[in-house]
Amino acid sequence: MSEYLTVSNISKSFGSFQALKEASFSVNEGELVCILGPSGCGKTTLLRVIAGLEEQSSGEIVQKGVTISNLPPDQRDFGIVFQSYALFPNLTIKKNIIFGLQTRKQSSEIIENRLNELLSLIGLESHKNKYPAQLSGGEQQRVALARALAPSPGLLLLDEPLSALDAKVRQFLRLEIKSLQKKLGVTTIMVTHDQEEALSMADRIILMNKGVIEQIGTPQELYSKPDTSFTADFIGKTNLISAKKVSENKIKMLGQEFDCSEPLMSEEIIVAIRPEDIKISKQESDPNIIQGRVLEIEFLGSYSIGQVEVQHSDQKEILICHLPIDNNEQSSIAKNSQISFSLNPNSLKIVSS
């Protein structure tokens, strides 16, 4: 895979507020990359800088070997879908889609063919003479996508494309956009604040926090190997526990010593443990056994989430863990019961704060 877009050290300030700090990453040809982060983290600013709608304070962007960071948007090669879709309300679906195709060079036949191709791609052939207000939110979203794709841009930018839709439509469109993107092979950068959306759609995720890129990686990497406590906390649920290094492969936390398979760099460390990695212990021989009292149980269908209080010396720490549900077993775990569970050395992730 070849590098299609390279973003180097992009910074952007609005007055005294620094929205982006030295953001660098690259996107491969045909890849779908999600820029993920909480609101106000600078992800939309980054997308707008890539589009040329905002001017960076410093840094460089190279697209297909050409430096584009000093070009105005209309000289860059991209299509964009906004959160609001920005469909032209007084133009029909057809006219919206061909808006970017009508130049003097294109014959009307080529335009007509391209229009039909795009309409069948989004499955809205019968709606071409309707106005945007007459379509549902999901349909409008697909029209916006078709309009952005019409001139066959090399890069597709999606700014929170699904957040204006309700949950059911959103889930359906996630898969649809993903398969459309794979089919067309168009390099895509999508901005979202929804981690589930990013996990399910992205080839790679760029996780941002306070204007800084926290971590870049595949969804699996971000989930299973978080570098920072922010990543561990933002992607999925996690327990963050402060600990001390005891020896090369032993740490002390929750008032107890644990085996740990990760390399230990410093004395004071933070350990991230996923709730599903906290297993009810059945045997004495399990490694890293720990005791606790169940405070709350939240039933979620196929499993429950339990809040377990672990007491050590005079401190209390609350861990969240998955509790299995066994409908046949009468002795399933009850509130206030004491349980013991084991922490697999491989599931203890050391993260930087």
Added chain:
Amino acid sequence: MKKSKDDYLTVFFIGIAATYILVSLALPMYAILSKSIENKDGIFIGLENYKYYFSNPSLFYSIYNSLYVSIITTIISVSLSFMFAFALTRSCMVAKPFFRSIAMIPILLPSLLAGIALIYLFGNQGIFKELLMGRSIYGPIGIIMAEVFYTFPHALLIIITALSIADARLYEAATVLRAGPIKTFFTVTIPSAKYGLMSACFVVFTLVITDFGIPKVVGGQYNVLAIDVYKQVIGQQNFEMGAVVSVVLLIPAMLAFVVDRIVQKKQVSILTARSVVYQPKKNKVLDTIMLAYCTIISLCILTVVGMCLYASLIKFWPYNLTLSLKNYQFDLMDGGGWDSYYNSIKMASYAALFGTIIVFTTAYFVEKARSFKSARTMMHLLSMMPMAIPGMVLGLAYIFFFNNPNNPFNFIYGTMAILVICTITHFYTVSHLTALTALKQIDNEFESVASSLKQPFYKMFFSVTVPISLPAIFEIGIYFFVNAMTTVSAVVFIYGPKTTLASVAVLNMDDAGDIAPAAAMGMMIFFTNAAVRIAYVVFTKNILSRFQNWRFKTA
């Protein structure tokens, strides 16, 4: 970042718009200010003219008179229009649209027509002369009565807007807390309309203090600032003193404008997305009182207009009451004859056409351009300025600026063009705000989409922005037309022998004692404006709506 073609076009258009405002507003204002500190020979004499002005009691007294009639009119007009607006928005009275239309009539008339009507009603040979119990209509009484008539719809429009953004939840809360209707009125209704009321006060105050037509017709010996400007310039040819009085007149108008802008800024989003729109409930007593009140006010308005119409149609008031069209034979009288009327139509049409194009295009760049933030903010501030400048001051400033033989624009002096430019500039601000409001409702990402699709912004502008904004564009055009037909103050100094105007003809015929023909010409202006308004309503209902299908969910 490199500049795109769009950026160059933006610079070009903002440059043109800035030049326009500079030539039509900033430079003339500079000219009038410098004139006020020169002597007759054009030599700088510092504040000598002002010293003379303030030591001359008869001139100085005009300031008091102006403030007096302006404040009294403001109190009466805002109170009356508040009640009227309350009836329209908070009661279940019948025929609301009808009363609303009647209340808007004064906007379609030149202000001095109200003065003429008062002369027929309460003058020396007036029908209701006895009602004044021996006092003369000529003077503050007449001025205030006519100004109330003239300013009523202006105040009403602002207060209606303020009252219609009521949040029903506040009223429900008041009911639940067992507040009586009077307590609710003072704790909920008044506070939420507070800024609207203040704004209405400033608008009325400015309209009155800068108005010149009404005091000219019914003022008698009662001098106000606007009259002084006219007398100094037209009567005594003392341009320097005219400039001084203009500057004095500018001060209260500017102050009112600045305070109003500050107040307006405070009025942000009283009505949030979560608010529930207030629906008035039936209340027999209240509805009847309101109906009676609106009927009385409407009768007053119709009496004024009806009196003018009647006066214009009879042979010789009050001795020969046979109907005739003799007063409409304008060619037999002073004031420019029917040509004045045709000139007015021409002038109003040009002002509507070019004014709308200039205002809307400029507002588009101010609101939607991607770069040049500071230039755009500057342009917006310049666009707000005309509101603060009285028409007479602007007109006089045009004399000083354009009549200067060294001015390269000198050639437009005495032509139709200067009248059109002056009128557009005089009514620029309200049109600019209307355009901005419409543009702000359009998604800001449209321009981004167009540039991502490599389409020039003007394609977007013509195929999307303009069609979406058509209602606002027509609204601006009509605003220009109606005001160009009725304005006197802005053009009274700069019309030429070939460009006499209908509104000025009303003034001049009245001055020459031809009051009935003056009323007749005033009625012609009213009929024209009313016809344009009605045509617009019919047009929007039948034709415009066909192009607005996209606004509705079903095709």
